Amino acid sequence: MxxxxxxxxxxxxxxxxxxxxxxxxxxxxxxxxxxxxxxxxxxxxxxxxxxxxxxxxxxxxxxxxxxxxxxxxxxxxxxxxxxxxxxxxxxxxxxxxxxxxxxxxxxxxxxxxxxxxxxxxxxxxxxxxxxxxxxxxxxxxxxxxxxxxxxxxxxxxxxxxxxxxxxxxxxxxxxxxxxxxxxxxxxxxxxxxxxxxxxxxxxxxxxxxxxxxxxxxxxxxxxxxxxxxxxxxxxxxxSECNKTSLWQGDTTCIDWLYQQPPQSVIYVAFGSSASIDHNQLKELALGLDLLNKPFLWVVPPSNDNKANNTYSDEFHGSKGKIVGWAPQKKILNHPAIACFISHCGWNSTIEGVCGGVPFLCWPLVKDQFFNKSYICDVWKVGVGLDKDENGLISKEEIRKKAEQLLGDEDIKGRSLKLKELTLNNQxxxxxxxxxxxxxxxxxxxxxxxxxxxxx
CATH class of the missing domain: 3.40.50.2000 (Glycogen Phosphorylase B;)
Structure with missing residues (x-):
């Protein structure tokens, strides 16, 4: 047949x-x-x-x-x-x-x-x-x-x-x-x-x-x-996760991750079509500086902001690496990753769950807000970021919530359990x-x- x-x-x-x-x-x-x-x-x-x-x-x-x-x-x-x-x-x-x-x-x-x-x-x-x-x-x-x-x-x-x-x-x-x-x-x-x-x-x-x-x-x-x-x-x-992506990832970031200590890197990615204005981008950049931890930040080529000097003159970024696109599933399964600052798009949500990585949630549009509710309130594997009176997520908020997340052993434990539960379906x-x-x-x-x- x-x-x-x-x-x-x-x-x-x-x-x-x-x-x-x-x-x-x-x-x-x-x-x-x-x-x-x-x-x-x-x-x-x-x-x-x-x-x-x-x-x-x-x-x-x-x-x-x-x-x-x-x-x-x-x-x-x-x-x-x-x-x-x-x-x-x-x-x-x-x-x-x-x-x-x-x-x-x-x-x-x-x-x-x-x-x-x-x-x-x-x-x-x-x-x-x-x-x-x-x-x-x-x-x-x-x-x-x-x-x-x-x-x-x-x-x-x-x-x-x-x-x-x-x-x-x-x-x-x-x-x-x-x-x-x-x-x-x-x-x-x-x-x-x-x-x-x-x-x-x-x-x-x-x-x-x-x-x-x-x-x-x-x-x-x-x-x-x-x-x-x-x-x-x-x-x-x-297993060969990068082979099905429409865009070719920058694989140099994997080599860079192997040079970082286990559970030390903050991974930042907002999908392929996110739009973040200059003031908010500046707060994010300065927030990463304040954390003083290694970070890997994906800024897709479709974004207007392509180079470090467009974020802020105050941004140093000396501990981080910025790439145009990346093999995300490999990154989220790398032992160096500590947490995922994510827009909570569904593909990224599933990939983060399967990596057993805690989320710092930054929803932007559409169903991402509902996905954040599941991450933070139902599965309890992440923490949400709150805007200030100016409608911005401030650098201090980014530092505070990231430090809170990185210090929460219960969230880390639930993330690993959810990973196992999810992967067992396959x-x-x-x-x-x-x-x-x-x-x-x-x-x-x-x-x-x-x-x-x-x-």
Missing amino acids: DVPHFLMIPYPTLGHANPLMHLSRVLAAHGCKITVLNTEFLHKRANTEGAEPHNPKGPQIEFVTLPDGLGPQDDRSDHMKLIFSIKSHMQPMLPKLIQDINALHVNNNITCIVVTVTMGWALEVGHKMGIKGALLWPASAVSLALCDCIPRLIDDGIIDSDGNPVKKQEIQPYPNMPMMNTTNFPWCTLGKILFHHIAQEMQTLKLGDWWLCNTTYDLEPAAATILPKLLPIGPLME VEGGHSNKNLKDFIRWQSNNNAHVIWKLL
């Missing part, structure tokens, strides 16, 4: 492409055939940045591309523009691409399309062509549940029809979840048009038979009871391991059913 053939379609950002590539490699390792569809721009950038998309592990992964409809000078950080351009240009071309792929793999046609959020239109295409579909949600399962209950939040008068909170208040979206401030809903910073897109997208995503998520039952037990289609398959981790017999095998078995049975119908 032919093996399942998955067509993987990520939204073209690092936070979507990386987890989908991790899942692709895991499925390929289980003998599945994988075709990854990237936008031409993303594919070219991956080649340029050294991610080696043409050199996957084994022959089971192939790459294809379609244009996103934007020109080389267009601003692809304008997500509203990118989302609608992708849908209007890629959706009409996808059926022909699928037919071409199937023509090359006559005995192993595409049996399932897996997308990340905002690419739900591909599930519509697949549905019309009789191809099963699934979603890989790149954030927490709780944020997925929250987006799924948008109609109820409107009906209950919590938000208006444009997604705005009717009033600022603390609510508990579902039983056994932390309280959440209504101003921190994931869509609150996105604007009216993107909110309506998300609401519509959630309906489209129901075409997917499964909603896969890089999480575990232990980390988010409530979400598994709320969403019947949810299939926790996390943590999506690999061993043979673990919950996520079983879920992944069930997902592959579902596709294998579906493939056999299709073949039987054809006969």
